[in-house]
Amino acid sequence: MSESHIRPALSTDDAALGRLDRETWSPLHSVQPRQEPPFDPFFDSNHRPDDILVAEDADGSIVGYIRLVPPSPLACHQHVRQIQGLAVSGSARGRGTGRALVRAACREARRQGAVRITLRVLGHNKPARALYESEGFAVEGVLPGEFWLDGRYADDVLMGRSL
Structure with missing residues (x-):
């Protein structure tokens, strides 16, 4: 197993992260339609470099990312962080x-x-659910049939854990 180096994203990672996002798009994990050209920037006012950690291979190429944000702007919600993309x-x-x-x-x-x-x-x-469960996340709720994706209804599963 080759270790990836994890680091905070930089604004200069925009193009590489956009490519990765498009290359990994799948109805297995995305509720958004596949992005078509012209492609929007990866970073925008709601998706900032400060919210992203990237995984780099030994050659410096970006091979993964995770987005971590507060789930809402409410002061009473600031003790929680939410993964909103992997x-x-x-x-x-x-x-x-x-x-x-x-x-x-x-x-x-x-x-x-x-x-x-x-x-x-x-x-x-x-696969994602198994990974999260192996890292201590538990199912805390299910919204049955929340999305219509790829010709079928899909549940939205809410997971969480203490830190």
């Missing part, structure tokens, strides 16, 4: 990159003062 390139799958990103997100959430971390995952995304 992607790993096909070349880095099976090497522990996703696990390293989840662990780094938990460390970063603790560093930011959070005591809880949550996420939402599609019910049919068994």
Whole structure:
């Protein structure tokens, strides 16, 4: 297993992260339609470099990212962080990159003062659910049939854990 280096995203990572996002798009995990050209920038006012951790291979290429944000702007909600995106390139799958990103997100959430971390995952995304469960996340709620994706209804599974 090759270790990836995890670091905060830089604004100069925009193009590489956009490519990775498009290359890894799948109805297994995305509720958004596949992006078509012209492509929007990866970073915008709601998706800032400060919210992203990236995984780099030894050659410096970006092979994964995780987005970690407060779940709302409410002051009473600032003790929680939420994972709102995780992607790993096909070349880095099976090497522990996703696990390293989840662990780094938990460390970063603790560093930011959070005591809880949550996420939402599609019910049919068994690989992601298994990863999160192996890292201590538990199902805390299910919204049955919340999305119509790829010709079928998909559950929205809410997961969380203490830090």
